[in-house]
Amino acid sequence: MAQLQIFTQYLKQYLKARLAYRLDLVVKFITDLISQSFNLIFILVVFGHTQTLGGWNQSEVVFIYGYFLLPWAIFGTFFNLWSFNDKYIIKGELDRVLTRPVHSLLQVIMESMTPESLLGVVTGLIVMGYGASGLDLQWTWYDPILLILFTIGGVLVYAGIFIALTSISLYTDSKTDIQPIVFNVSNYGRYPVNIFNRIVQFVLTWMLPFAFVGFYPASFLLDRGDWRIYAYLTPVVGIVYFAIAVLLWNRGIRHYRGAGN
Amino acid sequence: MNAIEAEKLTKEFQIYQSRKGLTGAFRDLFNRNYRSIRAVNEVNISIPKGEMVGYIGENGAGKSTTIKMLTGILQPSSGELKVNGFDPHNQREEFVKTIGVVFGQRSQLWWDIAVQESFTLLQKVYRVDNKKLLDRMIDVLNIGELLDQPVRKLSLGQRMRCELVASLIHQPSLLFLDEPTIGLDVLVKENIRQFLREMNQEFGTTILLTTHDLTDIEALCSRVIMLDKGNIIYDGGLTQLKQEWGEGKKIHLELDQEVSLEHLGKVTETLPVSWTKNEANAKLFTAQLQGNSITASEVLSLLVTSGVPIHEMQIQEVSTEEIVRKIYQEG
Numbered sequence: 194m195a196q197l198q199i200f201t202q203y204l205k206q207y208l209k210a211r212l213a214y215r216l217d218l219v220v221k222f223i224t225d226l227i228s229q230s231f232n233l234i235f236i237l238v239v240f241g242h243t244q245t246l247g248g249w250n251q252s253e254v255v256f257i258y259g260y261f262l263l264p265w266a267i268f269g270t271f272f273n274l275w276s277f278n279d280k281y282i283i284k285g286e287l288d289r290v291l292t293r294p295v296h297s298l299l300q301v302i303m304e305s306m307t308p309e310s311l312l313g314v315v316t317g318l319i320v321m322g323y324g325a326s327g328l329d330l331q332w333t334w335y336d337p338i339l340l341i342l343f344t345i346g347g348v349l350v351y352a353g354i355f356i357a358l359t360s361i362s363l364y365t366d367s368k369t370d371i372q373p374i375v376f377n378v379s380n381y382g383r384y385p386v387n388i389f390n391r392i393v394q395f396v397l398t399w400m401l402p403f404a405f406v407g408f409y410p411a412s413f414l415l416d417r418g419d420w421r422i423y424a425y426l427t428p429v430v431g432i433v434y435f436a437i438a439v440l441l442w443n444r445g446i447r448h449y450r451g452a453g454n
Numbered sequence: 455m456n457a458i459e460a461e462k463l464t465k466e467f468q469i470y471q472s473r474k475g476l477t478g479a480f481r482d483l484f485n486r487n488y489r490s491i492r493a494v495n496e497v498n499i500s501i502p503k504g505e506m507v508g509y510i511g512e513n514g515a516g517k518s519t520t521i522k523m524l525t526g527i528l529q530p531s532s533g534e535l536k537v538n539g540f541d542p543h544n545q546r547e548e549f550v551k552t553i554g555v556v557f558g559q560r561s562q563l564w565w566d567i568a569v570q571e572s573f574t575l576l577q578k579v580y581r582v583d584n585k586k587l588l589d590r591m592i593d594v595l596n597i598g599e600l601l602d603q604p605v606r607k608l609s610l611g612q613r614m615r616c617e618l619v620a621s622l623i624h625q626p627s628l629l630f631l632d633e634p635t636i637g638l639d640v641l642v643k644e645n646i647r648q649f650l651r652e653m654n655q656e657f658g659t660t661i662l663l664t665t666h667d668l669t670d671i672e673a674l675c676s677r678v679i680m681l682d683k684g685n686i687i688y689d690g691g692l693t694q695l696k697q698e699w700g701e702g703k704k705i706h707l708e709l710d711q712e713v714s715l716e717h718l719g720k721v722t723e724t725l726p727v728s729w730t731k732n733e734a735n736a737k738l739f740t741a742q743l744q745g746n747s748i749t750a751s752e753v754l755s756l757l758v759t760s761g762v763p764i765h766e767m768q769i770q771e772v773s774t775e776e777i778v779r780k781i782y783q784e785g
Contacts, residue, residue, distance in 0.1 A: 195581065202578045210566045289562055291527045292555040293579055294547045304564075447529055447543075450467060 199295060203303040211309055222312045229262065229316050247388035253415055254385065256324030259317050260414065261383035261407030264347030266313025272352045273305040275372070278362045287449065298356070298442050331416060342428055343410035349431030350405050351379070356438035363445025375401060382407040398423070405430045455539055457628050457660040458501040458524060463533035465494040465519050493519040495684035496533065503627065504658040506650075508671035508692075511681035512782055517664050518632070520681070524662070525555055525630055538628055551580060554621035558633030562617050563605045569616050570601040573623060580624035591619045594649050611642040618646065622653065628660045629653075635670055647673045668774040680781065687781065692774065699777045702743035704770040705750055710763035712736045721760045727753055737765075 211218065236258060240251040249257075281287040281301060290300045358372050378396075382403030386394050397404040405427045413424035471487040472479065494516045501507055511517045522528040523535065526542030526549050535542060540549035556562065563572045577583055592598050595615040600608060608616065614634065621629065631650075635643045651674065653659045663675060671678060671692070678695055680688040688695060718729045718739060725748050732738035741753060750769050757764060 199578050202575055206564070206567055206571055206575055209571070285560060288522065288527050288557065289555075289560060291546065292525055292550050292553070292562075294551045295579055296547065450528070 196295065196299060200299070200303060204306065204308065207303075207306050208308045211307075218309050218312075221309045225310075225313055226316055229313075229320065232258065233320060247385050249385045249388075250327075252324045252327030254324075256321055256328065256415060257385065257408055257411040258383045259320030259322070259324050260411040261347075262317030262320060263314055263344045264351060264406050266310055266317060267344065267348045268351040268355075269310040269313060270308060271302055271306055271348075272355060273307050273310075274301070274355055274359045277301065277305075277359045282362050291446070291449075297446055298439065328415070330414075336414060340410075340414065343413070343424065346427035346429075346431035347406035347410065349428075349435040350402055353431065353434030353436075353438040354379075354401060354403075356435075357441050360438070360441040360445040363442070363449050379403045379406070384408065385412070402430050402434065455503070456500050456536075457503045457505075457538060458499055458662070459534075459536045460497060460499040460524070461534040462496040462498065463494060463520070463523060463535055464492065464496050464531050465516075465523060465528060466490045466492050466531040492684050494523070497681075497684070497686055499679065499686070499689075501660060501662065503660050504654070505677060506654055506661040506663065506675045508668075508675035508678045509662055509664045509681070510666075510668070510671065510678060510778065515681045516684040517681055521630055521632055521662070521664060525553060526550060551624060552626055552628060554624070554626040554629040556614075556617050556621045556629075556631050556634050558614070558631075558636045561605060561613065562620050563613070565606050566604055568602050568604050569597070569608070572605065572616075572620065573601075576620055576623050582624045584623075584625065587625060588619070588623060591622060591649075594652065595619060595645065611638050614638060615642070615646065618649065622659075625657065626659070627657075628662070630662050630664075632664045633666065634663070635665065635667055643670070650674060668778060672774055680778070682782070696772055696774065696777060699781055702748075703750055703772065704743070705741040705753060706768040706770065707739045707741065707757075707764055708766040709737045709739065710765045713739075713762060715739075718757075718762065721762065722753060722756050725753060725756065 233255065236254055237251070239246065240254070244250065246254060281290070287297070287301075290297050290304075293300060354375060355372070358369075358375060361369055361371070378401050380403075381389065381393065381397055382405075384407075386397055386404045386408045389397070394404075405423070409420050409423040410427050412420045467490065468488045469491050471489050472482055473487070497516075497520065499520075509517060509520070519528065523530050524537055524542060526537075526546045529543040538549065538552045540552070542549050563569070564575070567575070573588060577588075592601070595618060597612065597615050597619065600612050600616065605613060605616065618634070629650075635646060638646070647670065650661060654661060661674070663670060665671060676691060678688065678690070678692050679686060715729050715731050718741075722729075722741070726744040727748075728742045728744070730740045730742070732740070743750065743753065754764075754767070
């Protein structure tokens, strides 16, 4: 509970610091919107050539993509770990983190937060709305609850994988380029998984389970029951991956050798 | 209970040794050579509460590694370590509430946030609310005007004073200072030293000070621990250090007329003194007293009674800096 209090304090401070740069915030929102519209245009171009993709029509694919943006934006807000190696290992900021009475991972996460990325949720909802407008979706009372649950699960999957990859920096000094590769793989999660080769399907489900971030939950919301079980599994997979990542992190902190002075 | 109690504290690092050239690099891919290096070698440190101790050593002597073990950042390879009664690495989150840390070359504060907000955030992190102490520290270190500025806009001296406040916000009983006065001007240095003395006297804060600036240690510490290549080579009082390693005082003399070196040597032949002559000015001489067995007045009285015409004189004490240099050079 106390950790949660500290978390909100940090969030407040960071929001405050960010809001000081109003222009930055606007620019961030616009660039985010532009980059997402390029992805959207790509989908539309594909459907300019075909009616369906693996049994999915244009509106459905757009909806899946829009849904994918929700966990993606939340992940980007709270788990901005891209510069961890430079900032915390090479520059030695982790030393400071380790002299504070809060869990090291929580501190790193709090210090790397970019609250403005949360605007991506708005983008996501807009895209989802656009996709849904071409569909006749039946919403039940528990769908929004499931939506939130699935989103949290998706965020945990994302966070788990990238925290685990970030932990590598704690074991070795050398930089690894695995993050950008995995990041590219993560993009596959926003397309219907059944359009891919079986091996890719397997990888996206059981190894780097990015299908749980976008496709599986979204297909459930689209009332396509074929993947219902997978959709329900989303929070479980999220918790498992996140837990493994935290274990790896904690072990890594034991291995940490410190930066030279 | 001692503030710091370390027994045979050791830290080993596995260093990966790369082979020479491209073929070597290729071989490294398959078979790596590791060499282990002892950065800190079975060190025993015992520091009672309330003491101010200087921790010195050359670059690479293992100072930082020791500090990192004492502060819980690194896990010792072997040995016993209790700091404030905790095992620093394994009980880290509980332990760090009882210590304060300032790394001179790194900021402890948040770069983009105003100083005041940083303090507030730290109070939340440590779950303390002690406005009185905070106000007082702000007052003594004279940083009241800086509170609403973001840390990145502060000068080094301003920042360092803020860092000190930040490190003491939770009133720790033990404070680690790593190069706290590096690159600061004399006034700020004095201000910081005064502040540390106050904290030590009033709250009994134990202070372990790492520095290359020996004037810091002379101003604050009565005890010095000296480290070389991972081993403690001296642990004791500052005065004893001077006595053990000091070369003795120097007397600089300006005479009214030129005198030969032989004559001076003859006058003081009963005492262990060696004379040197200033090359530029024939009237200037320096007497180097060997060891601490004789005093300057013994030499002077001999000179005066044998009629050496002294115009002006100056006695030079041994500086710690010189002693330390000598110790390093001799190993």
